[in-house]
Structures are given as C-alpha cells and as structure tokens.
Amino acid sequence: MKNSRTRHLAILGAQWGDEGKGKIVDLLAPSFAIVARSQGGHNAGHTVFVNGEQFILHLIPSGILHDGVTCVIGNGVVVDPTALFAEIDHLAEQGIDTTGRLFVSDRAHVILPYHRDLEAVSEARLGNQAIGTTSRGIGPSYEDKAGRRGIRIADLADRSKSGRLMTLLDANVAARNSVIPSGPMSSRSLVAELETVWARLAPMVTDTSALLHNALAENKSILFEGAQGAMLDIDHGTFPYVTSSNSTIGGVCTGLGVGPKAIDAVLGIVKVYTTRVGAGPLPTELTGSAGDRLRESGKEYGASTGRPRRCGWFDSVAVKYAVQVNGIEALALTKLDVLDDQEKIKICTGYRCGDNVLTTPPADIGQLGRCEPEYEVLPGWAGVGSCAGVRLESDLPSAARAYIERLEELSGIPAAIISTGSDRKDTIVRESGLASRWLK
Ligand code: IMP
Numbered sequence: 001m002k003n004s005r006t007r008h009l010a011i012l013g014a015q016w017g018d019e020g021k022g023k024i025v026d027l028l029a030p031s032f033a034i035v036a037r038s039q040g041g042h043n044a045g046h047t048v049f050v051n052g053e054q055f056i057l058h059l060i061p062s063g064i065l066h067d068g069v070t071c072v073i074g075n076g077v078v079v080d081p082t083a084l085f086a087e088i089d090h091l092a093e094q095g096i097d098t099t100g101r102l103f104v105s106d107r108a109h110v111i112l113p114y115h116r117d118l119e120a121v122s123e124a125r126l127g128n129q130a131i132g133t134t135s136r137g138i139g140p141s142y143e144d145k146a147g148r149r150g151i152r153i154a155d156l157a158d159r160s161k162s163g164r165l166m167t168l169l170d171a172n173v174a175a176r177n178s179v180i181p182s183g184p185m186s187s188r189s190l191v192a193e194l195e196t197v198w199a200r201l202a203p204m205v206t207d208t209s210a211l212l213h214n215a216l217a218e219n220k221s222i223l224f225e226g227a228q229g230a231m232l233d234i235d236h237g238t239f240p241y242v243t244s245s246n247s248t249i250g251g252v253c254t255g256l257g258v259g260p261k262a263i264d265a266v267l268g269i270v271k272v273y274t275t276r277v278g279a280g281p282l283p284t285e286l287t288g289s290a291g292d293r294l295r296e297s298g299k300e301y302g303a304s305t306g307r308p309r310r311c312g313w314f315d316s317v318a319v320k321y322a323v324q325v326n327g328i329e330a331l332a333l334t335k336l337d338v339l340d341d342q343e344k345i346k347i348c349t350g351y352r353c354g355d356n357v358l359t360t361p362p363a364d365i366g367q368l369g370r371c372e373p374e375y376e377v378l379p380g381w382a383g384v385g386s387c388a389g390v391r392l393e394s395d396l397p398s399a400a401r402a403y404i405e406r407l408e409e410l411s412g413i414p415a416a417i418i419s420t421g422s423d424r425k426d427t428i429v430r431e432s433g434l435a436s437r438w439l440k
Pocket of ligand 1 (some may be wrong): 014016017018043045077131132133134135136139140226228232242243244277278394
C-alpha cells in the first residue's frame with residue numbers, strides 16, 4: 001500500500017477497452033474532489049449501475065454521479081458538443097445535475113458533422129481492412145489536430161466572418177465537400193449552429209490544466225479516468241486497429257496538462273476474460289458457441305454502439321504488457337461472476353508463432369494475427385459455487401480464488417479490487433490493497 005501522500009490515482013483500461021472502468025471510477029469517486037478525463041471522446045461507453053438504475057456515460061467522467069465531485073474534460077479529449085449536451089440532458093432526466101461542476105478544456109478539439117462524414121468514407125474505402133470504428137468522428141477530429149487545422153473549443157468564441165473559426169470552417173468544409181460532393185455542407189449554416197452551441201457551452205469552458213494545478217496546490221485529490229484500453233492505444237496498441245489517442249498513462253499527462261509526478265498510483269482495470277469491439281487481431285478469441293456463451297453471460301454488447309463484443313479467454317500476454325507500459329501497480333479484476341457457468345477456464349500464457357513462443361505482443365500486426373495462444377487450463381467452479389454478488393473474499397469458491405491468484409502471478413501484480421456483479425455493492429475491496437484507502 002502507498003503511503004499517506006498517495007492522493008492522485010489514475011484508472012486505466014489494461015485490455016481492449018470495456019473492462020468496467022466506469023464501475024470502479026464510480027466506486028472510488030466519492031473520495032476524490034475531481035475526476036478528469038484526458039483522451040478519447042464519446043466513442044467510450046462507461047456503464048454504471050446504482051441501486052439497479054443504469055447510467056451510461058460517454059464523454060462525461062463517471063464521477064459525475066456523485067454530488068460534490070467536479071468533473072473535467074481535458075484538452076486531450078475530442079468533444080462533440082451535440083453529444084455532450086445530449087449526455088447532460090440525459091443525466092438531468094435521471095436526476096443528476098452537472099451545473100457548475102462540469103468543466104471542458106478551452107484547448108480540447110471539437111468534433112463537427114464533417115468528421116463523421118469523412119470517417120464513413122474512410123472506413124468504406126478500407127473495405128475488409130476497415131478498423132470498425134465507433135463512427136463518432138473521433139479519428140478525423142484527431143487527424144485535424146495533428147494536421148494543425150483542427151478547431152478548438154476556444155475558437156468557438158469568435159464567430160465573426162474574419163475570425164479564425166470561420167477561416168478554418170471554410171477550409172475544412174471545402175475539403176469535406178471535395179471528398180463528398182453529394183449533399184454539400186455549408187460553413188455558413190455550421191457557424192450559425194455553433195452560435196447556439198457556444199451559448200450553452202461557454203459557462204463550462206475553462207483552462208482545465210490551470211484548474212487542476214490550483215486543485216493540486218490546494219491539496220485536493222484527483223482521479224484520472226482513462227477511456228478505451230492499452231491495446232487500443234495509438235502507439236502501444238494493435239496498430240492500425242486502435243483508437244486515435246493515447247489511452248496509456250502518457251495520455252493522462254498530455255491530455256490534461258499535468259506532470260507525471262501528479263499521478264501517485266496507477267490502477268489497471270481488467271476483465272477476467274477478454275473482449276474487443278471492432279476489427280483487428282484478438283489472439284484468445286472464441287468463435288462459435290463458446291464465444292456466444294461468454295457474450296451472453298457477460299452481456300457483452302457495446303455501450304456506445306450496441307455491437308456484439310468479440311469474446312475470449314484471459315490474455316496474460318496483453319495484460320502484462322499493459323502493466324509494463326502504464327506502470328500499473330495493482331489490478332481491479334471485473335466480471336468474475338460471468339465465469340460462474342464455465343467448467344474449465346483457460347488463460348493464455350504466450351503467443352505461439354512458428355517455433356517461437358512470444359511473451360510480449362509483436363509490433364507486426366500480420367504476425368500477431370497468425371499467433372496461436374498457448375493455454376493453461378484451470379478448473380472452473382460451475383456447479384460448486386457462485387461468485388455473483390459476493391462481497392467477502394472468503395465467500396468465493398476456492399477455484400475462483402485459485403484463478404485470481406494465477407491471474408495475479410501471471411500479471412506480476414496484485415489485485416486490489418474484485419468485482420462480482422454490476423452494482424456498486426457487488427465488490428470485494430482488499431483491505432491491504434491499493435484501493436482500500438480511497439473507499440469511504
Ligand atoms: P474509434 O475510437 O471510434 O476511432 O474506433 C477505433 C477502435 O477502437 C474500434 O475498434 C472501436 O471499436 C474501438 N473503441 C473505441 N472506443 C472504445 C471503447 O470505449 N471501448 C471499446 N472499444 C472502443
């Protein structure tokens with residue numbers, strides 16, 4: 001356990017996203033003054049159950065569900081204002097008021113309707129090599145950022161004819177219309193829409209890096225909430241089948257304007273099996289009825305797109321790699337109850353590639369696609385006991401405890417949290433673990 005100076009925690013996905021970060025953030029958030037998102041956009045889908053009620057968050061940090069917690073959308077996030085407002089409205093309908101405690105970086109890039117159009121064209125062009133994106137315009141918005149033609153939130157303030165926004169919109173819309181000549185878009189009508197957008201957005205806009213630095217100076221604790229997972233990171237993931245941002249630890253610093261020393265600890269979230277949405281290699285994927293069984297037990301359908309997730313056994317090669325890349329020091333293991341009906345459970349311990357067994361994912365995506373998982377088989381606990389809703393570790397079936405122990409050995413770090421169901425309460429928090437100090 002970290003010493004008493006450990007205040008600021010990063011929570012990151014250590015697989016291909018959808019690890020259950022939302023639930024863990026929600027669980028720990030009451031102990032933090034601020035919850036901050038650093039990357040991605042409304043491609044993320046964080047599902048949280050509170051007393052049986054379901055909340056799905058895309059862009060807004062999961063900490064918003066707790067009164068008094070301030071939420072930050074950092075400069076590294078790409079923001080679709082329409083999606084943001086829809087989410088705020090939806091939360092209001094569910095009784096969650098975001099007024100005065102949700103802040104958006106003035107440096108964050110904006111997603112506009114032409115980004116979605118361009119994404120549809122680029123995915124169609126790729127044919128059977130398509131990435132299988134969430135179609136939210138995320139990639140093209142990050143492309144505009146790297147291409148230095150992106151529109152930032154701060155640019156929305158000046159909508160005059162000779163202003164920077166209008167110049168950028170004219171150029172970007174013309175580029176979009178040259179790629180998609182049918183149904184041309186007009187920069188004039190877009191800027192008119194942005195008039196209304198700005199009126200609603202402006203009170204939330206601030207220099208969020210300064211906000212965080214003030215909080216650090218005042219000794220307020222910050223929870224850094226990751227989106228997606230390490231294997232979807234644009235640098236460290238299964239490129240090109242990745243998202244367009246850094247979902248690993250470096251993204252927290254660049255995406256929020258804080259230094260690495262602001263992060264005291266890193267908690268990695270992993271499901272006790274593997275899932276992925278979209279295309280790209282997934283070494284432990286189970287096709288046919290075995291995959292269907294895991295998908296149905298785990299209700300593995302995308303929170304953002306509703307797409308069925310591809311399912312497979314736990315991949316310790318991928319998780320160990322994520323632990324290394326992120327400096328993760330403890331894990332939160334999620335969805336243990338989903339394995340309740342499995343007679344035998346497999347864990348991938350290496351990737352067989354010809355005569356070699358790889359213990360880290362290869363950069364060559366073709367090679368990764370040809371790798372065969374090497375498995376170790378452990379007994380399940382079907383018919384012996386159930387993990388569903390268990391809140392005391394001693395109440396877990398012994399085979400489940402042995403499985404957890406093996407996952408920890410292979411990942412090289414301990415589990416601090418074990419989640420046994422979708423509700424906040426269905427959680428085992430180890431007394432001696434990294435997370436216990438944040439639980440009220
Ligand atoms: P994009 O982020 O929409 O560009 O999609 C790129 C890849 O990342 C696709 O395979 C998506 O399915 C995947 N992806 C993006 N966001 C998430 C997420 O929150 N969970 C799981 N997969 C995601």
